Amino acid sequence: MPRGIENTLLAAIVEGRLPPGSKLSESRLAEAFGVSRTLIREALTRLETRRIVRVEARRGWFVNTPDAEEANQVYAARRFVEYGFLAKARPFPPAAIARLRTHIEEERAAIAEGDKSTLIYLMGDFHVRIAEASGNRALVELLQTLTARTILISLCYQSERNALASHRDHVEIVDALAAGDMTRAAQLSFDHLEDVEAGLNTDIAPDPLGSLRTTLRLDRAPGEGTKTKRPENPSEPSDQSEKTHLGN
């Protein structure tokens, strides 16, 4: 079950239900999952080694809020990994291409519906699916973590690039893969990630003055009681523009 907790938390994070900066109270989570703090702690520890969450000594666990430097480095790492993979991998078999086309179709559908939560997940997962085509588990795990961190970044620095543009890039990449032109696919993927990163508002300053919001308790609705079952959400979901802006 501890692995299940890790995955459940990760899913909530990458789908934006637990935004960057959210406090993750061990005891509340323990209550929510119906287990003791021990298992929660194990799951959080795992997520910490993947840099998805962060712990401040005796203060609490938080969904990681990558700073500008970390954002840079994670994007750079992703570019390197995906470029190297595509440039050096053998051409994808038709079955893999078919799976990617299915994914592209899912993206299209999600965009049409404007289902933001699904979109965030799908746009990030595209790159993981590409890795899955290789059948290389080590690579998939690598990209899963890297992609999750990327989503965190997108969530922090509201991307100016909308999902449609990313979707079009994805289509182009799959076309190149289908044509067996790995070199082109690699370069497209590299450029795509550069464009996405360039679209970030890195001057947004993630949670200015440390965790000011938490300090000011913007996490709790004004009249709400002190006992909330769900972990607190320091960043207001309401201030997100209706158009689905996100990376990947």
Place this chain on the structure above:
Amino acid sequence: MPRGIENTLLAAIVEGRLPPGSKLSESRLAEAFGVSRTLIREALTRLETRRIVRVEARRGWFVNTPDAEEANQVYAARRFVEYGFLAKARPFPPAAIARLRTHIEEERAAIAEGDKSTLIYLMGDFHVRIAEASGNRALVELLQTLTARTILISLCYQSERNALASHRDHVEIVDALAAGDMTRAAQLSFDHLEDVEAGLNTDIAPDPLGSLRTTLRLDRAPGEGTKTKRPENPSEPSDQSEKTHLGN
């Protein structure tokens, strides 16, 4: 302190003092480190998410013994990452080159002395140091884990390639980097890793029939008592040839 335990264990593993398959008893480690099982468990959990160790339910923790498939995938992942990084990174500044040359010198010295333990560490660490030149922490962490896993592989499938050959490859790579020829450095690095992998004896069958050695208790010296303070070493260090054969 839990982070210290993780690093201490990792160091012991990558330096070969805790060979693949070694059993890592929580209580013994707790005793050795002078802490409770809790902290040991946390360190082991961290190492497990990095695929350095593995846990079998209610049987115990073990230093991971990668099978042939995992070996393939980890090497492939490393090739992708390092190729992508070098092919797309900007040329290294002179200071970084200097540090790499220092490392090369350390390698040379270790080969001259035949200090096997140091050699294992250095030959693997070369690739980590290259990543360090980028100043990209995410990339460094990635390669640290990947390299550690590679060392495990080398330890399982006794490499036929000796350290000297790897050392020469490293020199060549640094020369290319010094010349600012990143494309060449990338390709050299890729080929180097392919050569190293090709030198593995993947037909050695890692610990045939599951953990036969453990079952047969080849880990304990015949007359030795049952209370050994150190974790058991299932693989005999004595059957290693005197010439330092290893990967990277």
Place this chain on the structure above:
DNA sequence: CAGATCAGTCTTGTATGCAAGAACTGCACG
């Protein structure tokens, strides 16, 4: 009213207790 102080409450850090399962040991039996 502004500021300091101190008790109360929350958080994680770490140790410990207990239970369940796996494996080993020795014995009895065919």
Place this chain on the structure above:
DNA sequence: CGTGCAGTTCTTGCATACAAGACTGATCTG
């Protein structure tokens, strides 16, 4: 001599207890 079986011991899994730091809020003081 091999084989099955039970008792014992060792292992991890998970819950819980307790300690100590950090924050909150009220009260007291100038």
